[in-house]
Amino acid sequence: MYKVIIGLEVHCELKTNSKNFSSAKNTYTNMPNVNVMPVDLGLPGILPVVNKEACKKALKTAMALNCETPDEIIFDRKNYYYPDLPKGYQITQVTKPFGRNGSVSFLVNGEEKTVLIHQLHLEEDTASLEHCSNYSLIDYNRSGIPLMEIVTEPCIYSADEAVRFLETLRNIFLYCEVSEAKSDKGQMRCDVNISLMKDTDTEFGTKVEMKNINAFTSVKAAIEYEIKRQSEILDKGEKVIQETRRIDEDGKTYSMREKVDAVDYKYYIEPNLAPVKLTDEIKNKVKSEIPELEYSRIKRYIDLGISVSDAETIARDKNISNYFDELIKNTNDLNTATNWLTIIILGSLNKLNISINELFITPTMLANLIEKVSNKELSSQLAKNILYEAMEKNIDPMEIIKKSNIKQISNEDELISIIKNIFDECPEQVNEYLNGNGKVANFLVGKVMQKTNKQANPGTSLKLIKEELERMK
Amino acid sequence: MEYKKMLIDDLRESIDTNSVSSEDLFKEANKLAHEYQSDINPFVTIIDKYSCRAKEKNILTGIPYALKDNFSTSGILTTASSNILKNYVPVYDATVYKKLKNSGAVLVGKNTLDELAMGGTGTTCHTGVVKNPWNTSRLIGGSSAGGAASVALGIVPFAIGSDTGDSVRKPAAFGGIVGFKPTYGRISRYGLFAFASSLDHVALFSRSVKDAAIVTNVLKGQDDLDMTSLKDDGKDYVATLNNDVKGKKLFYIKEACNLEAYDNPSDMLVNTIENFNKVIENCKNIGITVEEVSIDVSILNALYPSYMTISCAEATSNNSNLTGIQFGNRIDGDTYEDIMFNTRTNGFSELIKRRFVIGSYVLQKENQEKLFLNACRVRRMIVEKMHELFKTYDGMIMPASGGIAPKFGERSDTLSNEYLILENHLVIGNFGGFPSITIPSGFIDNMPVAVNITGDIFKDDLVLNIANKIEGTMNYKGQIVGDKNV
Structure with a gap:
C-alpha cells in the first residue's frame, strides 16, 4: 500500500456579461467565432479593459474560500507562444492573486476534511483548437473569457476526497453565483497532480500531471487508474516517470509528454492596467454578498x-x-x-x-x-x-x-352536539365506558369521524367525548 | 498663396471663407506627397481618394494630415514599416484616427517609421530609408520619420506619431518643426501598435506650438478602450497659450548643458550649447528664470541602458502576437512552431530580433531582478527626482539633441559617451509620462536644431504656454524646408 498525494488545479469560467478584457459577449454557443472583438484576436494596437464584474466574482470566491485577499488588483503577463493564445501572452495574476492561503471544509463519508487552498487568481481563457486531418481550426469564442484558477496544496489523499472537494467547490461557485460551473460545457475543469509514496518515505514521490479533466467521474476514474498504474510500477521496484498524461474515454490514462524543465514564462506586470486599490469598503461589500x-x-x-x-x-x-x-x-x-x-x-x-x-x-x-x-x-x-x-x-x-369541503370541525359546541347524537345512537358503548372500559372512547371517535366525513378534529373529539362521559359517571 | 506654408488657423479661415476647398487642400497635399515620395520616402501609403465625413465639425474639419503607419486604420494597409505586416489591413480604427475622422480631418497618407517604431534613425523601414528634406545626405531621425518629413516639407500642417523614447520629439528637432508629447494617458493609445506600453505616447508634429495645442485639444480625453487614458482636464490649451510667463522658473541639467562638464567638447557640441544659451537669454528677456541644476551623473548615464532594458522587455511581449497564425505575413511550415518560427525569422529585421533577444533575456527568471527590475528602479529614481524638481520649477529646458541630424552611416544605435546624456534625456519624459515639447531654435551648418521643454504631469497647458512664449522670441514658427531663415 502506498500513500497517495493529490493536488488539484481547478479552472472555472466566470459568469459575466462580457469577456475579461473586452466587450465581446461571454456566452456559450456552438457557432464558432461569433463572440469576438479585436482584443480577443490579439490584433496590433488592442488594449485590455478589465471586467469589474469578473474581479468582483473572483474576489467573492476567494473570500468564500477563506483566502487572504490583496490590497490592490494587479495583473501580470505570462509570455508563451501557442496557436490558441492570440496575443502571445496571457493576462493572469502572479504578483497579487485575488486569494492566498485559503481553506475549504466538507464531509467525506461523514468525517470532516479540510483542503488547503494555495492560491486563487483571475486570468483569461485561451481560444479553443480543433485538430482535423491535416489542418487545425481556431475558435476565438472562448478567447478572453474570465477564468478563475484555484490551486490546492498537495493535501488530498484519495479519489473520494478529490471528488467531494470538487463537488463542494462547484457548490460554492453556485452558491456565490459566480459561475454556472457546468463541466460538460468545460466551464469547470481540472488538472490533477498525483504521486505515490511509501508510508515510511519522507519525500513526495514523482508527480504525474493529468490535464483538463471535465467530469468529476472522470477525475475519480483517472485517479483510481493512476493509483493502480503507479502502484504496479513501484511494486516492481521501478520508477514513475514525471510526465503529463491524459485520460481517455476508456477510463485509462495515456502519456502525452514527458515533463521537461519548467518553462520560464517571463512574468511581468501588465503595463496597460493600472493597479486598483481594494479598500476595506469594497471588500466588506463583496463579503456581505456571500450567502x-x-x-x-x-x-x-x-x-x-x-x-x-x-x-x-x-x-x-x-x-x-x-x-x-x-x-x-x-x-x-x-x-x-x-x-x-x-x-x-x-x-x-x-x-x-x-x-x-x-x-x-x-x-x-x-x-x-x-x-x-x-x-x-x-x-x-x-x-x-x-x-x-x-x-x-x-x-x-x-x-x-x-x-372539497375538507375542513376540520374543531368548534367544541358543534362537536358536542354531534357527540351527543352519537351517544344516543350507541347507548351500549356509553354504558361500557361508564363501566370502566376506557378504550371504547376510540370507537366513539371513529363514529364521529364517520359522521363528519373525517372532518372532525380527532384529537378534540376524543377529549370532548371523554369529558362528556366522565361527567355522566 | 501657398497653402503648404499655412498654419491650421489660416487654413481654417481659407476654408471657411471659401477661398479654398478642403478637397483642393487635399489635392495639393496629395500632389506634394507624390512629388517628394521617391526622394524622401515619407509615406508607406499615400491616399489618393479625398474623404471627409465630419460627424462633428471643429477646427480640424477639412484640414489634411498624416498618420504614422502604426495606427490601426480599418480598411487601410497598416504595416508598422515591417515585412511581417506588409499586407496587413486592420479591421478596426485606432481611437485617434476615429476622432480625426469624426472631426472631418482629411487623411493624406500613412507615414513611414522605423520598423515597429523601434529605432531612432528612420533607416529601418521595410520600404527603405527616410531622408531629411533639409539635406538628403542626412537622416531625419525616428521612429516617426515620415511624419516629421511630411510636416517639415509642408505636405501637411500636422502629423500624428508615437513617442516611446523620443520618437516624435527627436525627429521634430532634426526637421526644424514642433513635436509635442502630452502627459501619459492624455491621448488614448487604443489602436496604436504597442512598442513599450508603459512608455508609449501618442504624439504629434506641427509647425507651431499653437497648432500642437489645437490638435491636442481635439485628440485628448478619456477613452473607455484605454484604461490608462486620463479623464479630460476640460482645459482649452489654446486659450492659455499667451498667458504671462513672467516669474516662471525653468531648469536645465548641468551635467548635460554646461560645457565645463565635457573634457574635449566637439565644435558641434559647442555650437549646440551656444544655440541653447541664446534661447536661455530669450527666456530671461521675457521674464522666465532659468537655473542650472545638478543631477547624479550615474543616474543620467543609466537612462539609456534602462530605457533599452524596459522598452525591449515590453516590446518582446507586445510583439508576440506577430506569429502569422492570426494575421500577418505567414510563412508556412510543417508544425505550428515551424510556422511561427519561419514567419518571425523572415518577418523581422536583424535590429528587431536583437531587441527581442535583449527583451527576452532581461525578463528571464535568473536575470529579471538584476536587469529588468533594476532598470525599473532607475526609472523610478529619475522620475522621483523630477517630481521633486517640479515642486520648485515649472519645467526643464534642454537642447533636444547633442547636435544636428547625423549623416547616413555616421552613427548607429550605439552612441559616443560625449552625447550619452544629451542624446537621451528625452526618455525622462516617457519614464515619467511628462508633457514634453520640442521647438526649433535655429540652425547649425544649415541644419535645424531645437530645444525641448518638459513639465510636470497633467500640466500640458503650462508646457504649451511656456513653449509658445519662447517660440515667440524666435523666428522659426511655421518654417518649412527651403525657407530662408537659415
Whole structure:
C-alpha cells in the first residue's frame, strides 16, 4: 500500500456579461467565432479593459474560500507562444492573486476534511483548437473569457476526497453565483497532480500531471487508474516517470509528454492596467454578498437533529436549502418537513423537471399543510394526496381542502352536539365506558369521524367525548 | 498663396471663407506627397481618394494630415514599416484616427517609421530609408520619420506619431518643426501598435506650438478602450497659450548643458550649447528664470541602458502576437512552431530580433531582478527626482539633441559617451509620462536644431504656454524646408 498525494488545479469560467478584457459577449454557443472583438484576436494596437464584474466574482470566491485577499488588483503577463493564445501572452495574476492561503471544509463519508487552498487568481481563457486531418481550426469564442484558477496544496489523499472537494467547490461557485460551473460545457475543469509514496518515505514521490479533466467521474476514474498504474510500477521496484498524461474515454490514462524543465514564462506586470486599490469598503461589500455556504448549512441541519445524508441532500442546492429554511420557520414539525422535502418535493421536481424556484407550492403553503397533519387535523396520507394534487394543478393545498369541503370541525359546541347524537345512537358503548372500559372512547371517535366525513378534529373529539362521559359517571 | 506654408488657423479661415476647398487642400497635399515620395520616402501609403465625413465639425474639419503607419486604420494597409505586416489591413480604427475622422480631418497618407517604431534613425523601414528634406545626405531621425518629413516639407500642417523614447520629439528637432508629447494617458493609445506600453505616447508634429495645442485639444480625453487614458482636464490649451510667463522658473541639467562638464567638447557640441544659451537669454528677456541644476551623473548615464532594458522587455511581449497564425505575413511550415518560427525569422529585421533577444533575456527568471527590475528602479529614481524638481520649477529646458541630424552611416544605435546624456534625456519624459515639447531654435551648418521643454504631469497647458512664449522670441514658427531663415 502506498500513500497517495493529490493536488488539484481547478479552472472555472466566470459568469459575466462580457469577456475579461473586452466587450465581446461571454456566452456559450456552438457557432464558432461569433463572440469576438479585436482584443480577443490579439490584433496590433488592442488594449485590455478589465471586467469589474469578473474581479468582483473572483474576489467573492476567494473570500468564500477563506483566502487572504490583496490590497490592490494587479495583473501580470505570462509570455508563451501557442496557436490558441492570440496575443502571445496571457493576462493572469502572479504578483497579487485575488486569494492566498485559503481553506475549504466538507464531509467525506461523514468525517470532516479540510483542503488547503494555495492560491486563487483571475486570468483569461485561451481560444479553443480543433485538430482535423491535416489542418487545425481556431475558435476565438472562448478567447478572453474570465477564468478563475484555484490551486490546492498537495493535501488530498484519495479519489473520494478529490471528488467531494470538487463537488463542494462547484457548490460554492453556485452558491456565490459566480459561475454556472457546468463541466460538460468545460466551464469547470481540472488538472490533477498525483504521486505515490511509501508510508515510511519522507519525500513526495514523482508527480504525474493529468490535464483538463471535465467530469468529476472522470477525475475519480483517472485517479483510481493512476493509483493502480503507479502502484504496479513501484511494486516492481521501478520508477514513475514525471510526465503529463491524459485520460481517455476508456477510463485509462495515456502519456502525452514527458515533463521537461519548467518553462520560464517571463512574468511581468501588465503595463496597460493600472493597479486598483481594494479598500476595506469594497471588500466588506463583496463579503456581505456571500450567502451562508453549503457546509455551514449542513452542520446547522445536523445540529437540528437531521441525518447527515438528509442534511447533505438539502444543502446541496442553495435554493432547496433556502426553501427548507423558510419551511422550518413556519412549522415545528422538523421530521415531516425534512421527509416531505427530501422525498415528496425533490422527487416531484425531478418528475416535473422543474427547479424549486419554479414550484408553485411555497414554503408557507407546505408548512400550513404540515401543520394540519401535526395538529392531527388531517391524516398524513390525506395530506400527501392533497400535496400531490396541489403540485400537479398548481394550486394552494388549502384551496383543495376548502373546495372539497375538507375542513376540520374543531368548534367544541358543534362537536358536542354531534357527540351527543352519537351517544344516543350507541347507548351500549356509553354504558361500557361508564363501566370502566376506557378504550371504547376510540370507537366513539371513529363514529364521529364517520359522521363528519373525517372532518372532525380527532384529537378534540376524543377529549370532548371523554369529558362528556366522565361527567355522566 | 501657398497653402503648404499655412498654419491650421489660416487654413481654417481659407476654408471657411471659401477661398479654398478642403478637397483642393487635399489635392495639393496629395500632389506634394507624390512629388517628394521617391526622394524622401515619407509615406508607406499615400491616399489618393479625398474623404471627409465630419460627424462633428471643429477646427480640424477639412484640414489634411498624416498618420504614422502604426495606427490601426480599418480598411487601410497598416504595416508598422515591417515585412511581417506588409499586407496587413486592420479591421478596426485606432481611437485617434476615429476622432480625426469624426472631426472631418482629411487623411493624406500613412507615414513611414522605423520598423515597429523601434529605432531612432528612420533607416529601418521595410520600404527603405527616410531622408531629411533639409539635406538628403542626412537622416531625419525616428521612429516617426515620415511624419516629421511630411510636416517639415509642408505636405501637411500636422502629423500624428508615437513617442516611446523620443520618437516624435527627436525627429521634430532634426526637421526644424514642433513635436509635442502630452502627459501619459492624455491621448488614448487604443489602436496604436504597442512598442513599450508603459512608455508609449501618442504624439504629434506641427509647425507651431499653437497648432500642437489645437490638435491636442481635439485628440485628448478619456477613452473607455484605454484604461490608462486620463479623464479630460476640460482645459482649452489654446486659450492659455499667451498667458504671462513672467516669474516662471525653468531648469536645465548641468551635467548635460554646461560645457565645463565635457573634457574635449566637439565644435558641434559647442555650437549646440551656444544655440541653447541664446534661447536661455530669450527666456530671461521675457521674464522666465532659468537655473542650472545638478543631477547624479550615474543616474543620467543609466537612462539609456534602462530605457533599452524596459522598452525591449515590453516590446518582446507586445510583439508576440506577430506569429502569422492570426494575421500577418505567414510563412508556412510543417508544425505550428515551424510556422511561427519561419514567419518571425523572415518577418523581422536583424535590429528587431536583437531587441527581442535583449527583451527576452532581461525578463528571464535568473536575470529579471538584476536587469529588468533594476532598470525599473532607475526609472523610478529619475522620475522621483523630477517630481521633486517640479515642486520648485515649472519645467526643464534642454537642447533636444547633442547636435544636428547625423549623416547616413555616421552613427548607429550605439552612441559616443560625449552625447550619452544629451542624446537621451528625452526618455525622462516617457519614464515619467511628462508633457514634453520640442521647438526649433535655429540652425547649425544649415541644419535645424531645437530645444525641448518638459513639465510636470497633467500640466500640458503650462508646457504649451511656456513653449509658445519662447517660440515667440524666435523666428522659426511655421518654417518649412527651403525657407530662408537659415
